[in-house]
Structure formats: structure tokens, C-alpha cells
Amino acid sequence: MTDPSDGTSTSELVLSLRGISKNFGAVSALTDIDLDVHAGEVVALVGDNGAGKSTLVKVLAGVHQPSSGTIAFRGKEVTLPDPSAALKLGIATVFQDLALCENLDVVANIFLGKELNPLRLDEVSMEIKAWTLLNELSARIPSVREPVASLSGGQRQTVAIARSLLLDPKLILLDEPTAALGVAQTAEVLDLIERVRDRGLGVVMISHNMEDVRAVADRIVVLRLGRNNGIFYPDASNQDLVSAITGASNNSVSRRAGRRQAQREQGQETQP
Numbered sequence: 212m213t214d215p216s217d218g219t220s221t222s223e224l225v226l227s228l229r230g231i232s233k234n235f236g237a238v239s240a241l242t243d244i245d246l247d248v249h250a251g252e253v254v255a256l257v258g259d260n261g262a263g264k265s266t267l268v269k270v271l272a273g274v275h276q277p278s279s280g281t282i283a284f285r286g287k288e289v290t291l292p293d294p295s296a297a298l299k300l301g302i303a304t305v306f307q308d309l310a311l312c313e314n315l316d317v318v319a320n321i322f323l324g325k326e327l328n329p330l331r332l333d334e335v336s337m338e339i340k341a342w343t344l345l346n347e348l349s350a351r352i353p354s355v356r357e358p359v360a361s362l363s364g365g366q367r368q369t370v371a372i373a374r375s376l377l378l379d380p381k382l383i384l385l386d387e388p389t390a391a392l393g394v395a396q397t398a399e400v401l402d403l404i405e406r407v408r409d410r411g412l413g414v415v416m417i418s419h420n421m422e423d424v425r426a427v428a429d430r431i432v433v434l435r436l437g438r439n440n441g442i443f444y445p446d447a448s449n450q451d452l453v454s455a456i457t458g459a460s461n462n463s464v465s466r467r468a469g470r471r472q473a474q475r476e477q478g479q480e481t482q483p
């Protein structure tokens with residue numbers, strides 16, 4: 212839900228970071244980061260290479276410990292000492308490598324390590340639960356008994372996202388979910404992200420693709436050199452976004468866009 216007066220969400224604040232910094236020795240990967248994510252909101256995390264996006268996601272996934280700052284989850288200040296603590300709290304992460312087992316089928320991948328009864332694998336119940344979950348997400352998977360090796364990139368991303376939903380998280384972190392996908396597969400994954408949002412989850416999505424970001428994000432948070440460098444809404448101009456990402460309004464990306472615009476205008480003028 213969005214407050215029309217200032218565009219901010221009025222839903223529950225799932226995550227609230229204040230002043231998060233992370234140093235690796237002498238390298239400051241993150242400095243004083245603030246970030247809010249509401250229930251039912253997709254926040255895109257964008258920034259150039261080395262801006263600190265992956266480091267921030269790893270802090271939230273419990274992989275890295277922040278050097279300073281506070282993390283509040285559903286209104287309570289928390290620490291995330293390891294990935295299992297983050298998962299237990301309700302923060303699920305889908306990393307770029309997806310960590311799927313190629314030779315296992317979709318059901319086995321969804322339940323990997325979370326088998327309903329590890330002592331006596333209850334294949335039927337797990338298959339039904341996997342189907343139900345994929346159907347709720349309107350996912351297009353031909354068969355849950357298909358090995359993951361035979362699935363497309365978009366379908367693999369779908370399986371990885373479905374797996375992350377198994378423990379009923381409140382926040383899901385997606386690291387470049389559409390990287391290396393074709394047009395149709397990208398559209399399917401973006402639809403899936405919308406359905407995850409519709410389930411009331413907060414979604415943080417890292418992306419380098421501004422088209423995907425505009426298509427699905429409710430807010431766009433820009434990081435630059437490890438710092439916050441602006442919050443935008445999907446209707447922001449490309450130039451404003453690029454300036455925030457690169458730190459300059461006169462950069463090669465906007466100069467190129469300007470040249471193309473001028474060429475188009477010139478073409479229109481010369482038309483009879």
C-alpha cells in the first residue's frame with residue numbers, strides 16, 4: 212500500500228537498516244547505509260560495480276557481520292551472526308549461483324536439507340507441497356520430477372525462489388535474478404517477483420538492468436562507492452538514475468543518450 216502524499220509504503224516495515232558500515236581491513240565496502248523495506252514492496256538495489264550491493268545483501272543474509280550500525284527486523288533490533296540465524300528470522304536469500312543440484316529433480320531441490328521427515332523421505336507429501344507452491348506462484352515447470360539440469364535459466368530461478376519460500380520468510384533477497392536470461396524468461400521471473408510481492412513479502416532485488424528495475428520495483432535505492440546515493444521511484448528519468456549511479460550528470464551514458472535523442476529529433480525535422 213502506498214501513501215499518495217509522499218509515495219512511501221504504509222505497510223509494515225519489515226526491515227530497517229540504520230548507519231550500516233562494513234570494512235574489510237582498510238577497504239570500506241559500506242559506509243552509513245540506511246535502507247527500509249516494507250511488506251509487499253519490491254526495492255531494487257542498484258549501483259555500479261563495486262558499489263557495495265553484494266556486501267549489503269551478504270550482511271542481510273548473515274554471511275558478513277556489519278562493522279557498525281543497526282538492523283531492525285519487523286520492529287525489533289536483531290543481529291544476524293550466521294546464515295541460519297537470518298533464515299530462522301525470516302530472511303531468505305537467492306544468490307546468483309542459485310545453488311541447485313543439477314542431477315536432482317525439482318522436488319528434491321525445493322526440499323534439499325528441509326525434507327519433511329529426513330529419516331523417512333515422504334516423497335508424496337513433498338511432491339504435493341512442491342506442486343502447490345509452484346502453482347501458487349503460477350510457475351511454468353513442466354514436471355516436478357524433471358532433473359534441474361534439463362530446465363531453462365528462468366525455470367531454475369523459479370525453483371530457487373520457490374525453495375526460498377518454503378520456510379515462509381517475510382523478506383526475500385534476490386541477487387541479479389534476471390542476469391543472463393532471455394526476454395521471455397526475464398518476463399516470467401519478473402511476474403514471479405510480483406507474485407512474491409503479492410504474498411505480502413518484502414523483496415530486495417539487486418539488478419544492473421534498469422528496464423527490469425523499472426518494470427517491477429516500487430522503489431529504487433542507489434548505492435555508490437558504498438554509500439546511499441538517492442532513492443527513486445520507477446518513473447524517474449534515466450538521466451537522474453544514471454547520474455546517481457555514476458555520480459556525474461555529464462557521463463558517457465547520458466552523453467550517448469543525448470546524442471541519440473538529438474539524432475532522432477534531427478531525423479524528425481528532415482522528414483517531409
Ligand SMILES: Nc1ncnc2c1ncn2[C@@H]1O[C@H](COP(=O)(O)OP(=O)(O)OP(=O)(O)O)[C@@H](O)[C@H]1O
Nearest residue numbers: 235238239240258259260261262263264265266267
Ligand atoms: N571479502 C572481501 N574482502 C575485501 N574486500 C571486499 C570483499 N567483498 C567485497 N569487497 C570490496 O567491497 C567493495 C564492494 O563490493 P561489492 O561486491 O559489494 O560490490 P557490488 O556493488 O556488489 O559490485 P558488482 O556489481 O560488481 O557485484 C568493493 O570495493 C570490493 O572490492
